[in-house]
Amino acid sequence: MTAALVELQEVKKIYWLGEVEVPALQGVDLRVESSDFLALMGPSGSGKSTLLHILGLLDRPTAGKVLWEGLDVTRLNGGKLAELRGRRIGFVFQMFNLVPNLTALENVELPLVFLGVPARERRNRAEEALRRLGLGDRLRHRPNQLSGGQQQRVALARALVTDPALLIADEPTGNLDSTTGREILVLFFELNKQGRTIVLATHDPEAAEVARVRLRLRDGRITERL
Ligand SMILES: Nc1ncnc2c1ncn2[C@@H]1O[C@H](COP(=O)(O)OP(=O)(O)OP(=O)(O)O)[C@@H](O)[C@H]1O
Ligand SMILES: [Mg+2]
Secondary structure, eight states, X not given: OOOOSEEEEEEEEEEEETTEEEEEEEEEEEEEOTTOEEEEEOSTTSSHHHHHHHHTTSSOOSEEEEEETTEEGGGSOHHHHHHHHHHHEEEEETTOOOOTTSOHHHHHHHHHHHXXXXXXXXXXXXXXXXXXXXXXXXXXXXXXXXXXXXXXXXXXXXXXXXXXXXXXXXXXXXXXXXXXXXXXXXXXXXXXXXXXXXXXXXXXXHHHTTSSEEEEEETTEEEEEO
């Protein structure tokens, strides 16, 4: 069997609150193949965000393995992990997480700054990413001068500007009204149709419908695959 883009084997995650153990993931096996579009569903506290953090190499499991293209990344040091994450993974969050005092263009340039891309190329690629998402006339706007849907599109441009192998989205429509949320979901649908690999978490059954496969989590376990 060829290696998956990312594979989780028997992944467990325990958070510690002082002396108290909080089991967030209790043994998750999951393969994410190139061009997949998975939606994680399940009640609040079921482990969706924790799972996305581990898939996205933002956090390490307490037990089990994370294989990235077959490489066991649980053994990589923090710097190597950050480099892999920066080059190969894009993130979109519920709260947009844009830097408030930077323009849309500067926000989208940021991941390229960290990768050491020269200024002119950075600017061109960020402009192109924003134009593709219909924000060519909003380059110099700051986040507070943009609507929620526009801010989420800036966040999406920032996630895509590095051309990541994996796009991770945690409740990307959670802060948007239903019409604007639907517009963002259409963008995800089209990105996947063009071959982008996506894993998103959502409470919203309608949002989960855009994915090809839905996984239901309960108490830190995958209980259903639809
Ligand atoms: N940093 C943390 N420290 C301690 N416990 C945590 C931490 N992060 C999450 N948890 C706990 O881990 C469990 C899973 O949380 P997680 O955020 O993954 O759930 P979720 O499915 O994303 O929920 P929601 O739908 O509300 O976003 C919960 O019981 C939560 O309280
Ligand atoms: Mg969550």
